[in-house]
Amino acid sequence: MSLDIHPPAVTxxxxxxxxxxxxxxRALVDVxxxxxxxxxxxxxxxxxxxxxxxxxxxxxxYDNVSGEIRVFGHDVRRAPSAALRQIGxxxxxxxxxxxxxxxxxxxxxxxxxxxxxxxxxxxxxxxxQTVGLxxxxxxxxxxxxxxxxxxxxIARALLHEPRCLLLDEATVGLDIGARxxxxxxxxxxxxxxxxxxxWATHLIDEVAPSDRIIVLHKGRVLFAGDHDSLxxxxxxxxxxxxxxxxxxxxxxxxxxxxx
Amino acid sequence: MxxxxxxxxxxxxxxxxxxxxxxxxxxxxxxxxxxxxxxxxHQRERFLSALVRPLVWLFIFAAGFRQVLGVxxxxxxxxxxxxxxFVTPGLIGMILLFNAMQSSLSMVYDRETGAMRILxxxxxxxxxxxxxxxxxxxxxxxxxxxxxxxxxxxxxIEPPLLGYFTVLPALVLSGLMLGALALxxxxxxxxLENFAGVMNxxxxxxFFASSALYPLWRIRESSPLLYEICRFNPFTHAVELIRFALxxxxxxxxxxxxxxxxxxxxxxxxxxxxxxKGLLGRRGAPGGAA
Numbered sequence: 001m002s003l004d005i006h007p008p009a010v011t012x013x014x015x016x017x018x019x020x021x022x023x024x025x026r027a028l029v030d031v032x033x034x035x036x037x038x039x040x041x042x043x044x045x046x047x048x049x050x051x052x053x054x055x056x057x058x059x060x061x062y063d064n065v066s067g068e069i070r071v072f073g074h075d076v077r078r079a080p081s082a083a084l085r086q087i088g089x090x091x092x093x094x095x096x097x098x099x100x101x102x103x104x105x106x107x108x109x110x111x112x113x114x115x116x117x118x119x120x121x122x123x124x125x126x127x128x129q130t131v132g133l134x135x136x137x138x139x140x141x142x143x144x145x146x147x148x149x150x151x152x153x154i155a156r157a158l159l160h161e162p163r164c165l166l167l168d169e170a171t172v173g174l175d176i177g178a179r180x181x182x183x184x185x186x187x188x189x190x191x192x193x194x195x196x197x198x199w200a201t202h203l204i205d206e207v208a209p210s211d212r213i214i215v216l217h218k219g220r221v222l223f224a225g226d227h228d229s230l231x232x233x234x235x236x237x238x239x240x241x242x243x244x245x246x247x248x249x250x251x252x253x254x255x256x257x258x259x
Numbered sequence: 260m261x262x263x264x265x266x267x268x269x270x271x272x273x274x275x276x277x278x279x280x281x282x283x284x285x286x287x288x289x290x291x292x293x294x295x296x297x298x299x300x301h302q303r304e305r306f307l308s309a310l311v312r313p314l315v316w317l318f319i320f321a322a323g324f325r326q327v328l329g330v331x332x333x334x335x336x337x338x339x340x341x342x343x344x345f346v347t348p349g350l351i352g353m354i355l356l357f358n359a360m361q362s363s364l365s366m367v368y369d370r371e372t373g374a375m376r377i378l379x380x381x382x383x384x385x386x387x388x389x390x391x392x393x394x395x396x397x398x399x400x401x402x403x404x405x406x407x408x409x410x411x412x413x414x415x416i417e418p419p420l421l422g423y424f425t426v427l428p429a430l431v432l433s434g435l436m437l438g439a440l441a442l443x444x445x446x447x448x449x450x451l452e453n454f455a456g457v458m459n460x461x462x463x464x465x466f467f468a469s470s471a472l473y474p475l476w477r478i479r480e481s482s483p484l485l486y487e488i489c490r491f492n493p494f495t496h497a498v499e500l501i502r503f504a505l506x507x508x509x510x511x512x513x514x515x516x517x518x519x520x521x522x523x524x525x526x527x528x529x530x531x532x533x534x535x536k537g538l539l540g541r542r543g544a545p546g547g548a549a
Contacts, residue, residue, distance in 0.1 A: 059380045062534040084382040093373035097294070099301040104294075111290020112381035112388075114283030120290075156377075 010037040010072070012086075012164040012196025013058065018067030020053055027053040029219045031067070035212075037163065038194040040187060042207050044243060045216035051200040052092055054216070055168045059089050071164055085113070088157030092168040092200075094149060098142040102128060102152050105141060106159055113160035120159075127155035131185065147178025154185060165189065168200045179206075204240045213239070217247045287383050288391045295395030298365070309358055309403050310410075313350035317411060321346045333474055335506040347408075347416050348502035349471025352494060354407060355400050355434050360462055362396035363441035367448050379532070386529045393442055393525070397434035404430055422505045429504035432517050433497035439524035440493070446531035469495040470502075493520040 013035035020028040028050045035041045045051050057064045058071075060080050069076040074083035096105050103124055110120030128134040131151040141149060150170055157165060167186065171179040183206060189195045199206070207213060213230050215223040223230055223246060227239065234242040299306065321343040336344070369375040378388055408416070408423065418426075444457060468485065469492045470478075479486035489495050496516035503510040 059376070060534050061376060061379055081382040081384075084380055087380070089376075089380060091373050091376055095373035095377050097298070097374055100294075100297060104297060108290050108294045109377060111286050111293070112378065112383070114286050114383070116282070116286050117289075120286075 011035070011070075012037045012039075012072060013166075013198060014068075014070040015054070015058070016068045016070075018054075018057060018064050018069060020057060020064065020066075027219050028057075031216070031219070031221050033214050033221060033224055035164065035196045035198045037072075037196040038190060039212055040190045040197045040199060040208070040210070041212040041214060043198055043200040043214050043216055044202070044204065044207065045200070046202050046247065048218075049202075049216045050219040051216060052168055053219075055089065055091065055166055055200065058166060059087060060084065085160065086163050088160070088162035088165045090150070090153045090157050090165075090167040090170050092172065094153070096141045096149055096152060096156075099140065101138050101140055102133060102144075103137040105152065106156050109156045110159050115160070123159055124155075127158055128152075130158075131155045145178070147174050147181065150174065150178070150182055151185065154182070158189070162195070164196045164198070166198045166200075169202070170199070171201070171203065171206065204243055207239050215243060215246055222246050284383065284387065287381065287387070288394075291378070291388065291391040292395035292398060295392070295399055299399045305361060306403065309354055309361070310407060312357065313353050313407055314410060316350055316353070317343060317346065317414060317416075333476070335503045335508045335510075341415070343414060344416055345474070346472060347411055348505055349469070349498050351404050351407065351430070351501050351505075352433065352469075352471055352498040353466060354403050355397075355430070355437050355497070356462060356466060356494060358396070358400040358403065359434070359437035359441040360444075360457060362438060363445040363448075363457070366392075366442070366445035367450070370445070371450065385532055385534070389442060389529055389532055390525070393435060393438045393528075396441075397431065397438045400434050401427070401430055418505045419507055421507050425507050426501060426504040429500045432514075432521065433501060436493060436497060436517050436521040436524060439521055439528055442528035443524055443531055446528060465492060465494040468492050469498055471495075471498050493517070493524075496520070 011034050013033075015031055015033045018028055018031045019026070031050070031054060033041075033043075043051055043054070056062060058069055058076065060076050060083070063077055069083075071083040071086045074086065076083045097108070100108070103121070106124035106127065107115075107117065107120040110123060111117075115123065125134060125137060128137050131154060133148060133151060133155070136144070136148070141152065144152065154167075154170070157167075165186070170186075171182050174182065186197055186199065187208075190197050199211075207227070209227045212226055213223065214221060215230075223233065225233075230239060230242050231237065234245050236242040236245055324346075325342045366375065369378075378392070379385065381388055405423075440461075444461065448457070466472075468488050470489060471494070475486060475489055475495070478489055493516065496513040499510050500513040500517050503513070
């Protein structure tokens with residue numbers, strides 16, 4: 001009898017054959033992808049590829065009418081409460097209340113997940129400490145820089161102790177230093193906390209060799225796999241070239257699916 | 260930024276922090292109401308403008324119309340009353356109406372900025388989140404109404420002392436009805452720029468085609484059609500419910516109408532925000548996913 005010393009990878013997020021349209025406009029076409037726990041998965045796509053629509057479906061801002069989305073086995077449509085408890089999300093558009101303090105924003109979010117006031121405050125302060133903003137806990141959000149606000153949003157996404165973290169264009173509009181800080185923060189969470197991370201971006205230089213990569217283009221998944229597989233499949237030497245070759249040729253072929 | 264000290268996170272998933280069952284719902288409800296109160300505190304201009312508007316009507320408009328518009332003895336009044344006295348419940352309704360629409364405006368703003376998403380991705384049922392938000396925004400209106408009544412008292416608007424207490428349930432119900440309508444409207448409006456239409460097509464018609472400024476029998480004398488419109492206007496019933504309650508009386512017809520309209524508007528709002536059936540899914544998510 002042989003013992004399997006490598007336990008099977010737990011799937012944090014599973015999207016299977018999901019399509020979505022706004023009227024006649026097809027935003028996603030048969031999208032399937034997996035995000036294992038304790039992994040950093042990059043969802044690479046140009047603006048309008050369907051990344052934000054996919055995030056909206058995963059977080060049940062609206063229902064998927066076809067296919068299936070599961071978070072740690074919980075079907076987002078049939079068991080939304082159990083699924084949403086496992087998800088932390090940072091949306092592309094800024095979503096902090098500028099008139100409230102950092103602490104008030106975080107405790108509000110904690111309440112939305114059923115935290116009592118004492119526990120919410122304790123947890124919020126701990127996370128502000130983690131993202132290096134504890135000294136600004138009582139400052140208004142409108143006084144923060146873009147990078148600081150993003151760090152608060154990440155802290156907020158972690159407040160309810162999720163196991164799957166979704167970030168949609170989290171570094172857009174930030175300077176290089178702030179971008180690197182945010183990426184390091186999230187990669188640290190994958191390594192230290194075992195979070196399954198889905199990192200949506202159109203910035204190719206944010207991809208690291210160890211990342212899993214999903215290429216989404218005009219609503220279709222063109223590739224899902226690791227860094228080396230992407231290069232091998234396209235015969236290119238860099239992810240940038242591979243992505244350009246892939247989306248350039250796909251753009252010519254894909255006429256049915258809209259952005 | 261320094262490397263992330265993840266050990267400080269001490270993540271204990273599904274640990275003792277999260278309240279389950281009723282306690283969780285209560286924590287969520289308190290959080291949503293508290294945020295509404297905080298926003299209200301941070302927007303003092305909103306409080307002042309909501310107060311100044313009815314006071315201008317009371318001090319100037321009503322004073323001017325006192326001699327023009329006679330009010331006969333109609334329930335709940337037991338004697339002739341000054342026009343200022345008659346118009347006060349209508350102005351209370353005005354506070355509730357404008358506050359509700361202000362709340363609707365802030366929901367559209369929240370949707371545009373993405374803040375609405377944070378509310379809607381909570382694991383609690385969406386109907387519960389919306390009702391909690393509705394109660395929170397209605398609660399804020401109550402304070403404004405009582406401040407208005409306090410000022411109006413010094414303008415010889417002196418309902419019975421008990422009326423200040425009996426009017427409270429009427430205010431709550433009317434606030435919920437108008438808030439539910441505003442919630443539904445917020446689901447229809449795509450952009451803040453469209454909100455001017457709400458002023459022209461909702462607020463002004465509702466306010467003027469009601470018993471807020473003139474008794475219905477006066478309207479019937481002028482235009483039977485307008486009278487019928489006023490009779491079916493939800494705002495008319497809110498004003499009458501408040502008018503009777505302020506004088507320690509109950510108008511059962513208005514109560515029934517307000518309850519019915521509240522149920523209809525709330526059901527429409529919950530439908531509109533339902534991710535599988537509502538309007539948002541067909542038009543794009545709150546915040547504008549694409």
